[in-house]
Structures are given as C-alpha cells and as structure tokens.
Amino acid sequence: MSRLLHTSDWHLGHTFHGHPRNEDFDAVLAEIVAIAHESRPDLIVHSGDLFHSSRPTGRDLIRAMRSLAELAAVAPTVVVAGNHDSPTYFEFFDLMTGPSVGRGLFFVDRFRPAHEGGVFTFDACGGEQRIRLGALPFVHPNRFWQRSAADTSYNDYAVGMRKLQAELTEAMREGYDPDRDVLFFTAHVYVTGSERSPSERAVDESFETSAEDLPEVSYTALGHIHRPQAVRGPKFTARYAGSPLPMDFGEANDSKSVVIVDADPGRPVRVRTRRLSSGRRLAKFEGTLDELRAEAAQYDGTFLKPLITGEEPDVPLCQKIAEIVPHAIVVKPALAREAVTNAVLDFDPGDEPALPDAFRVYLAREGQSADAVESTVTAFVHLLNEVDDETPPPTPAEELLRAALEDLWTEAS
Structure with a gap:
C-alpha cells in the first residue's frame, strides 16, 4: 500500500498583528516532521504557499529548507509554488536540492509539461508499486490573457486550467499499469464552493476551478485554502490540508492538520x-x-482578542487586561458599544463632525482615559494646525515644469 503525507500553506514569515510567530512555526514544523517519521510515507507533498511573502527573510529561508530537508530524509518531498511564493526562488531551490544533486527534494516553480518536470514517478512499497504525481503550481490568470483586434480580455480561466490539468493527467496515464500504479495530483488552486477564511487573499470568482474539472486520480492534494476540508463534488477524493497555524481569528476554532492517504492500485483510498x-x-x-x-x-x-462589556469609556482597558492575563498577547482590545453610549458628539447630527471631535469619540470608544483622550486630541490639533499653516515646497517635477513653461521652445520656421 502506497502512503502519501499532504501538508500545505505554511506561510513562513507570517506575523500576527505585528507579532512574529517564529516559535510557533518552529514548534508546528517539528510536529509535522515527527508525524512523517511516525507514519513513514512513500511520498510527501506540500501544495503551495511555503512562504507568506515572495521575498522571504534569510531566517525564514533557513527554517523552510531545514524542515523540508528533514522531511526529504523520510521520503521524496515535492513542493509546488503557491500564489505567495516566488517562482524564481523555487527555480533556484530546485537547482540546489533537486534531482541533479539527488537529495529527494523537488520544487515546481511554474506549470511545466510532463517532460519538463510536471509529472514525477516514485517507487513505493519496496518497488512493488509506483506512484505517479502530477504537479500544478499556482497559475496566474495572465497566462490566459488573450489579445485580438476586437478586444482585450481574460479568456475563461476555468477552461485554461482544465486544459493544463488534462495535459498532466494524460501524461500521468502514459504506460499506466493498473496492477501497480497509483496516481496522485497536487495543485494550488481555488475550487469553487470551498469554504474560505478571511486570511486568504481575495479570489476573483472569474478565476476559480470547478471540482468536476479536477483529474480523476486516487487523491488530489490541494493548497490555497487555509481551512482544512474535503472538496465536495467529484467522485474521487480531493482535499485541502489547510495551514498548520491559524492565520486570523476567523480560524480560531479550526482543527489544523496534515493528511495521510493510503492507496492501492484500483481501490478507494483511505484518508486520515x-x-x-x-x-x-x-x-x-x-x-x-x-x-x-x-x-x-x-x-x-x-493571542487574545477581548471585547469588554460593563465598563466606562475612561477605564484604562489595556492595562487592566494585561494585569488579568499577563501571559497572553492582547490584540485589539475594545469596549462593547453599550459601554460607550456617553461618548457622543456635541454637534447637530446633520452636520459633518470636525476631525478633533470625531477623533475624541474614537479614542473614547477604544477605552482611553479622559485625560489621555484630551492630551492626544490636543497634540492632534497642534499637528493639524502645523499642516494648515505650512506651504509645502515644490516637488522636483513641479520645478522642472515651471522652468519649462518659463523658457518655451519655438520651432524654427
């Protein structure tokens, strides 16, 4: 029986409301490596968004490569680029760690035909079985940009993606042995109807993929959606592994996980x-x-997000919460609206409030004391007056334009 370990969306480098999560990442990556050692998969797949930024820091690069090397010591490990990842970085990673140096760690930077690295073949079960994996990194909609004399528009993204997936699937089935081969697929894509989280970058509905268009294989390992979930619709099994750490408070109650898939040729898979x-x-x-x-x-x-009721607007909210939960990182503490009903503007509701008045109410609603509110508003008004009284110097572009207008050039007759 062939075994696949599926992980995704590590988003290394992600900070939570300004707080680095280095210790969290180190802990959860060590946990994933431990699960790999325990489960002994034949193949490990990371389905994209290895990093949170296309320009990761040196420390995040080290963290990623160290963890992936530990996984590759257990089983061949394939990582496809997500929409947060840099294809150039992935191309470099593969040059340094890929098949040319025999380290069992493979990076797929962009869509590649089968003969250029879009389809992988690995022995499993001591050579008794063979895994064929089709790999589809994030495909930017610009790939399907069409130009014509009549108009310029995006071609149907779903149609383009369907063709790419079909191309890889056809290549995977070349020489297919039903008694030996297990087919897997991985893609970084948004499948229509999947349950999204607020932490994901907005997805234009024009750039979705239908579940029915996914390849008919034993298991499809998906990346991009942070909430772990099975994809509904296809008769075969497809699943988002999700991010190993919650990315925002909308995921506070999610059960984060990795996926272990057991498959035999011609039989339904077992997914845990x-x-x-x-x-x-x-x-x-x-x-x-x-x-x-x-x-x-x-x-x-x-990481605690508190909404406090029953307190007056001038209560030193942040200080009191910190005293109660000193070992929590408090994020955006706020007073419930009923607690700030007295913080009203002293003007006709039909008039637009002055900036200092609006700022005063905002600070009160955020739980600042009366003294702190007044001192802050006073400083704010002082800065406003400085801006109003100051005539900004001309920009370099303005100076060049003025000089040109003063010395107009006239074409000789």
Missing part, C-alpha cells in the same frame, strides 16, 4: 487527518473584566 496542536492558540473573549478574571487561566499563552 492528523491533528496539529503546536503553536500559540487564538482566542476571543466577550464579557466583563470580572468574567475575564474568572476565566483567565484558559487564555494563558494565547
């Missing part, structure tokens, strides 16, 4: 998810400060 428990938990709280004090233990060591 292995829950990941490492990393700082995300939590939301709504209630009074006394209620938070009573429940403080469960928020120890979390």
